[in-house]
Amino acid sequence: MTENLRGALFMMGSMATFTLNDACIKWLAEGLPTFQVVVLRGLAATALIALLAHLTGALSRPIPAADRAEVAGRSVAEVAAFLPFVLALTHMPLANITAILQALPLTITAAGALLLGERVGWRRWTAIGVGLAGVLLIVRPGAEGFNAWSLLAVLSVIIITARDLITRRLSPEVPSLKVAIFTAGGVTGLGAIVSLGEPWQPVTPGQGALMLLAAGFVFGGYLFSILAMRHGEVAVVTPFRYTAIIWGLLLGVTVFGERPDALTLTGATLVAATGLYTLWRETRAPVPRPVAPR
Template identity: 30%
Template structure:
């Protein structure tokens, strides 16, 4: 297919690109929480994130590939993929309004575990006993973080759990579209659909930023989204997904730093313990997938 770049064996560069993507993903969450605390409506923040992404993606890909970048080979699947992405972003930003960034990030780390579960009925993948036990351990880690039985529980955690499910469905759809769609099409579709759908909702609640700082962050959040996803796309062209998967766990350290220095919040013991369980189970699943791929 025209516009599809071949894979390259550049593992070290791919890992670096994925780490840069993780940095920008953390910037998205940090910016969203900061803008929300500043009083801007969540729907306006989500709209700004995607309209900015659309502007940058269009400016990058249209000069290279023309308007064919908007032409999808699987429009229904691309629509669902885009729907899952911006829906997960909306719930994530709602959660960030009430929860520490370390909590939402830690819950999101269960994504590989949820994807493993969803891949059974959707992608007809088989999961052995040991991987199933690792999945169970991962969900135990989620319970430790969420604490539905304790005083630390906040109803906004349901938004974060919804984010986890929808984001996992987004990656399931991404797997289904692998080798079918160009990177340019996936970038512009996901941002364009969100922009069109969210525009009327954002217009109803729009509040003009009161300071240059708010304007700067509102404009930057779209750039963070576009650059982060572009780096992630490049990374997966340069290195195997199984090698890149653990890089996302570096976000817990970045989220902790952002929480301390930007918002003055420290991770709780429950968040740290649950995060260790989730990361441990995720790394085990990653290792099992690596071994299976070599057989």
């Protein structure tokens, strides 16, 4: 298995688990304050990551001195991207903010080419563009929904791009589980501050079970997203962010009873075709690159 294929699988796993987490949060938010859910889920996820890090020995492995600034910068970027995203989400249509966030494969690939010197051929640029077209067919943002709040969504895209570039700069000696602990802890801390303005409510056993499930999903999302950016080339790995749209459609149909129309199905087909084409090209790679221990 090549590093590119490994990174693509990690990215698909990240998008799947983050989308499943979003579905759990959507259910829980119908009966509980949103940031109460974020805090309780975050505490559980942080505990799960710390336990696994302890069992695997990652918790006792120190972060090399040369990487500490990058690890701190990545954690700050994760928290910094969360707040403008939430503010934009509450002031603009979901389709519009989704469309803005789908610029990430383009921005991350361009930044990787400009700042990290990674080669990006016309086939990879075409695959990214076709995937973006498929996403826009699905979400179909309206022009009237783009307003001043859209700038916050754009800011979130810029910060996430910086976060992912920082992740790629981490040396192989940095344990990914330890980075995930800082990520989960930082977002949970910000959620706790914001939740001070919300009255908390009692949690039923069913809600508690669903919250633990969400914690498991977000744990997978954090870890897989870190591993995805530490394997393979940016231009190959980042287009698989579009698979989150496919998972969203599947959950919408199977869980929330939604029925996609012809344009939505066309867009989903484009996204799926982009991913399959990229995977096909990677399976034809002649020699797998060695995997550094992480």
